Amino acid sequence: DTGVSQNPRHKITKRGQNVTFRCDPISEHNRLYWYRQTLGQGPEFLTYFQNEAQLEKSRLLSDRFSAERPKGSFSTLEIQRTEQGDSAMYLCASSFEGQRDTQYFGPGTRLTVL
Amino acid sequence: DAKTTQPNSMESNEEEPVHLPCNHSTISGTDYIHWYRQLPSQGPEYVIHGLTSNVNNRMASLAIAEDRKSSTLILHRATLRDAAVYYCILRDVGDDKIIFGKGTRLHILP
Numbered sequence: 001d002t003g004v005s006q007n008p009r010h011k012i013t014k015r016g017q018n019v020t021f022r023c024d025p026i027s028e029h030n031r032l033y034w035y036r037q038t039l040g041q042g043p044e045f046l047t048y049f050q051n052e053a054q055l056e057k058s059r060l061l062s063d064r065f066s067a068e069r070p071k072g073s074f075s076t077l078e079i080q081r082t083e084q085g086d087s088a089m090y091l092c093a094s095s096f097e098g099q100r101d102t103q104y105f106g107p108g109t110r111l112t113v114l
Numbered sequence: 115d116a117k118t119t120q121p122n123s124m125e126s127n128e129e130e131p132v133h134l135p136c137n138h139s140t141i142s143g144t145d146y147i148h149w150y151r152q153l154p155s156q157g158p159e160y161v162i163h164g165l166t167s168n169v170n171n172r173m174a175s176l177a178i179a180e181d182r183k184s185s186t187l188i189l190h191r192a193t194l195r196d197a198a199v200y201y202c203i204l205r206d207v208g209d210d211k212i213i214f215g216k217g218t219r220l221h222i223l224p
Contacts, residue, residue, distance in 0.1 A: 004157075033211065042201055042214030043158060056211065091157050103212060105157030 004106035006092050012112045013082055020078045021109045025094030032075050033103060034067055035091040036060070043091050049075060050097070082113045118202045123219040126192050134187040134218055136202030141182050145204040148212070149176065149187045153198045158214075161187065161200070197222045 005024045013019050025032050030051050035043035046065070047057045051072040061067075064082075069075040079086055089110050093103040119137040126132040138147065149161040162169055162176045164185075169176040175188040189196055201217040 031210065035212075035214075040216070042199075042216055043212075045211040045213065048211060093157070102160045102163075103158075105159065107155075108157050 004092055004094055004104050006090075006106040006109050008109060009107065010110045010112075012114065014114050015082060015084060017082055018078065018080045019082060019111060020076050021090055021092075021111075023075045023077070023092030023094075023106060025074070025092070026096075026104055027073075029094035029096050029104070030072065031095045031097055032069055033093040033095075034075070034077050035093065037089040037091060037108070038087075046077075079111075082111075084113045087111055087113045118204060118215055120200075120202050120215065120218045122216070123221065125221045125223060127223050128194060129191055132189040132192045132196070132220065134189075134200050134202075134220065135184065136186070137184045138202070138204055139183045141204055142206070144207045146207065147176065147178060147182075147185050148203040148205055149174070150201045150203065150212070150214075151196075151198040152201070152217070153195075158201065163205075192220075192222050194222050194224060196220065 007022045011019055033048040034046040036046055037043040045058050046061050047067050049069040052069050064080045067077045089108040091105055091108045093105040095103045146163050146165050148163040150158040151161050152158045162171055162174050164176045164178055177186045199217040199219050201214050
């Protein structure tokens, strides 16, 4: 297993466009998390899934953001009508419920909104 | 969420031990103390966690004060690859998400 992967690694878009990011967790990990990190700050929790069920969403997750994990494996995070304030690193992490203390993070997708 | 306080930055010489402090005076009985680190241009990486007793693993040691209001992450022999931001985090036993603070940026001097 090669760990959590995220695609794309970098995305530049114009304000108002929609973007979608993908996260492939470590196989057999049933929990998947999305975080956002801006420069100089620690990551901020956005949402998480157990299998295909979205169990918690942060207040930070506006209605322009939507996340899915349709088959309980990979997940997508879509941002509609992007704003310059959405520019950040979007991190995905996964964990196995039996060892949920440890989250394994991907390398992130860096979004730049012009 | 319980909060932690860490120094913004620290420096250490290569091949010397590093002690990274963390204060968590409002810790509750069900909060675990976790440490993650984030190397440049990478996602965070789990380091170690504990509840009451000191813990050791291949990466580091975690020393927890008797009253649990503070803890120290110990890197026994720092290398240049240990230069990173180190996050001290409290997680309730029933909480799945991680609440990160700003962490301590550790600089290693050759």
